[in-house]
Amino acid sequence: MKIVLSGIRPTGHLHLGNYFGAVRNFVKLQDEYKCFYFIADYHSLTTHPKPEHLQENIRTVLSEYLACGLDPDKATIYIQSDVEEVAELYLLMNMNAYVGELERTTTFKEKVRKQPNNVNAGLLTYAVLMASDILIHHADYVPVGKDQEQHLEMTRRFARRFNNIYDVDYFKEPQPFNFFGKDLVKVPGLDGSGKMGKSEGNAINLTDEPEVIRKKVMKAVTDAGPKEPNSPMSEPIQNLFSILELVSTPDTVEHFRDEYNKATIRYVDLKRQLAEDIIKFTQPFREKYQQIYNDLDYLRKVRKMGKEKAKESASKTVKEVREIIGFKDF
Numbered sequence: 577m578k579i580v581l582s583g584i585r586p587t588g589h590l591h592l593g594n595y596f597g598a599v600r601n602f603v604k605l606q607d608e609y610k611c612f613y614f615i616a617d618y619h620s621l622t623t624h625p626k627p628e629h630l631q632e633n634i635r636t637v638l639s640e641y642l643a644c645g646l647d648p649d650k651a652t653i654y655i656q657s658d659v660e661e662v663a664e665l666y667l668l669m670n671m672n673a674y675v676g677e678l679e680r681t682t683t684f685k686e687k688v689r690k691q692p693n694n695v696n697a698g699l700l701t702y703a704v705l706m707a708s709d710i711l712i713h714h715a716d717y718v719p720v721g722k723d724q725e726q727h728l729e730m731t732r733r734f735a736r737r738f739n740n741i742y743d744v745d746y747f748k749e750p751q752p753f754n755f756f757g758k759d760l761v762k763v764p765g766l767d768g769s770g771k772m773g774k775s776e777g778n779a780i781n782l783t784d785e786p787e788v789i790r791k792k793v794m795k796a797v798t799d800a801g802p803k804e805p806n807s808p809m810s811e812p813i814q815n816l817f818s819i820l821e822l823v824s825t826p827d828t829v830e831h832f833r834d835e836y837n838k839a840t841i842r843y844v845d846l847k848r849q850l851a852e853d854i855i856k857f858t859q860p861f862r863e864k865y866q867q868i869y870n871d872l873d874y875l876r877k878v879r880k881m882g883k884e885k886a887k888e889s890a891s892k893t894v895k896e897v898r899e900i901i902g903f904k905d906f
């Protein structure tokens with residue numbers, strides 16, 4: 577059976593970008609594939625979180641995974657740092673990753689710009705740790721959003737390089753995967769341009785209360801409005817429509833497109849509808865989340881189950897890699 581794997585860093589609540597870019601794929605795929613879904617807490621150390629925040633965010637994201645419909649009986653759901661084998665594979669893979677190629681990674685260059693006072697080596701080798709996450713379970717498919725495409729390309733390169741250096745056919749080359757369409761998804765933010773993201777401060781979280789959602793949507797950037805019928809659409813308006821397409825019915829989308837094309841649209845109506853449809857879409861999720869978050873016994877049980885299953889597969893890989901590399905008994 578093909579193997580699916582993905583992870584998300586625990587840096588806060590999941591937002592609509594995380595959901596439509598990644599998590600809804602996780603849910604869909606768990607019925608048909610052998611799936612590994614984890615919380616990338618080692619990765620989140622690159623931004624130096626306080627221990628209590630880290631702990632809290634891990635609990636939050638685990639509860640959110642479960643509230644979204646991930647099923648611990650179908651998929652292996654685990655915390656990255658519970659599987660120390662990942663750290664060993666990361667050490668070994670680092671020996672075959674070149675500083676030049678790591679420095680050229682888009683996400684690394686972005687971080688250098690965003691946190692110039694904390695350009696740590698973990699940021700530089702972020703892609704090596706991500707490759708280790710993926711290769712340790714021999715994943716075939718990795719459901720992620722568009723922003724992670726380059727990391728997957730690097731994972732394939734590291735896999736090929738390892739096979740070449742040791743003259744083996746050991747690691748597979750994992751492919752990005754989107755169950756719902758050909759391309760990977762990029763959900764835009766509400767601030768006119770760019771993607772929705774936690775660090776961008778433009779995200780609507782799955783757990784946001786209705787009033788918060790209304791406020792965020794009503795503040796979304798728009799333009800002066802179409803001057804005449806069939807005017808081209810500016811980026812901020814295209815972005816509102818992109819989100820509308822994800823949460824509203826086709827009829828609603830068509831209605832507002834018509835209004836736009838006739839140049840009779842009132843953005844305030846569009847925003848009101850968008851806010852209500854986001855609220856409706858996220859409601860079941862909000863309710864489940866609170867209940868799961870408060871059930872620590874259940875969360876502990878899920879964590880333990882995932883850890884055991886993930887360790888089994890990870891320790892086998894690390895044992896084999898050690899042998900390939902030449903770490904053997906006399």
Ligand code: ADP
Nearest residue numbers: 593594597598720721761762763771772773774
């Ligand atoms: P953030 O950018 O908010 O920090 P992460 O980098 O933790 O989010 O992303 C976790 C997962 O969600 C990744 O698979 C990523 O590709 C996906 N993702 C995040 N933001 C978006 C977005 N705006 N559109 C599509 N996918 C996204």
Ligand code: TRP
Nearest residue numbers: 581582583584585616706709710
């Ligand atoms: N880099 C991913 C992100 O920021 C998180 C991640 C870490 C990941 N390891 C992974 C995603 C392995 C897929 C597979 O969203």
